Amino acid sequence: MGYPFTIDDVDYLRSDEGAAALAMVAGSELSTRTRLADIGRARARFGERAGPLIETVLLRRKAQAKLVDADSWLFTGDALQQATPRVVARHRGTRLTGRRVHDVTCSIGTELSALIELTDVAIGSDLDPVRLAMAAHNVPGATLLRADALHPCTRDTVVVADPARRSDGKRRFDPAASMPPLPDLLDVYAGRDLAVKCAPGLDFDRLGWDGEVEIVSLDGGVREACLWSPGLSDPGVRRRASVLRSDGTAWQITDTEPDDIPEREPGEWIIEPDGAVVRAGLVRHYAARHGLWQLDPRIAYLTGDRVPEGVRGFRVLTRLGYTEKALRRELAARDCGSAEILVRGLDIDPAVLRPRLKLRGTTPLSVVLTRIGHAPVAFVCAARN
Incomplete structure (x- = not known):
């Protein structure tokens, strides 16, 4: 629970006196190592104002990832x-x-x-x-x-x-x-x-929303959903995925695009679509746009013979029926020393599995664990740079 700001606190922080005090407190390290001493100095100098001053400086530092001008803003923790x-x-x-x-x-x-x-x-x-x-x-x-x-x-x-x-x-x-x-x-x-x-995790069908649902990701992480009423939506659009980057680049896909994709054996690459595409239910639409297909109709991993621009792919080295013993043997044969483990459709915790694989080699590899039909499979891959 953060500091409980009052109107009086806000008035002080907005004043010239408060701005000068904030600048002084902002010069403190306020790290785990120094925080007690820094707080003691602030209390000695600013008395009861130390609380809102310290909290504001700490919140401004946390806000840097969201706002370029965070150093001039006022916040509460929840806000x-x-x-x-x-x-x-x-x-x-x-x-x-x-x-x-x-x-x-x-x-x-x-x-x-x-x-x-x-x-x-x-x-x-x-x-x-x-x-x-x-x-x-x-x-x-x-x-x-x-x-x-x-x-x-x-x-x-x-x-x-x-x-x-x-x-x-x-x-x-x-x-x-x-x-x-x-x-x-x-x-x-x-x-x-x-x-x-x-x-973004709401059941939008159960909510009964009759407009557009847009799922937004930023720099690879799903951030939010936005419900757009019909008057603000493009004709026919019920689902949209918007993939944003902090460098200003962006792309979108909607459910008005084709979703016809072939059923084929796994290709040279495995591709994990952006989380916004997965949450929006547009995996097939994304696959159709890029000439890909699914490993399994119920699984969000895609496969193909090329990787779309700007997307991380995993080049398949081998495929095997998954058992822990078989995977450990295969990775040892490939001199694997570290493994990135991705899982969809199986009840496997990568953090639990990794030490049990007893990796002692020198080669970094990626492992994709999933299900095709009812069979658990493992793809040993080289991650694309």
């Missing part, structure tokens, strides 16, 4: 945990360019900061006065309101929402337990143009 990375927020904002947008759960303003640059009008609202005060600092010039997301207070706007899935550092997995509850939010804004950020 930072849920904050949208800048690259993802701008990606979403580009779909709303030229629209009037109301972020009804604006929190500290990470989404709003992208929207205000890309849209005609961007309004933010939240129930939490502390987060609103932080948003006023983080997004200068933004129009901010204190309002309940479940009580609409604007008209003719696209509604953007990000229901809180964390409280006191703990993640909520039930969409009805988010704040505000996701089902209630969808009911309140039924018929409105709506974009809702949510967890």
Whole structure:
């Protein structure tokens, strides 16, 4: 549980005095080795202000991976945990360019900061006065309101929402337990143009959503899902995977593309699609785009005779029916000294299996363990650089 910021804390941190104090505390190492001494010095100098100063400096350091200008922002711990990375927020904002947008759960303003640059009008609202005060600092010039997301207070706007899935550092997995509850939010804004950020692991069919579900990854890690109402979606699109990189490159695939792929024996390479493609249920569509096919219709590993640009592949050296003994023997014969182990469709923990393989050689290899039909198989591979 992080420091409980108050309005008075935020006012102080936004002041010239607070900014100068933050700069001084930011010069402290605040590592595990020095933290007690650093905190003692801060308390001796700043008294009761030491808490919000130290917490803000630590949160700014954690935020560097999400925001390029994190050193000037104010955060709470929970708000930072849920904050949208800048690259993802701008990606979403580009779909709303030229629209009037109301972020009804604006929190500290990470989404709003992208929207205000890309849209005609961007309004933010939240129930939490502390987060609103932080948003006023983080997004200068933004129009901010204190309002309940479940009580609409604007008209003719696209509604953007990000229901809180964390409280006191703990993640909520039930969409009805988010704040505000996701089902209630969808009911309140039924018929409105709506974009809702949510967890990528939800059962969207069970949720009953009749618009588009977009799964977004950033630098190889799945970050979030976004529900787009029909008025904000391309015709016919129900599922989309968006694969983003911090260097600005991106690509997308949707369920309107062909998904016809051949049934063939494994090719020269095994390819693991980006997690956004897998979560969006677009593995076959991705395979069809790149001339690949599946190892097994129920497994997300793909295979083919070439590897798509920018994707990691594993060149197959040999295939064998999987048993631990057979795999250990094969790796020993290939002088394997270290093995990257990837598993889909089998109940195997790579961390448990690896020491039992007793690798003593010098060659690094990759092992793909999966199931084809009902048979467990192992592919010993050389990883593509």
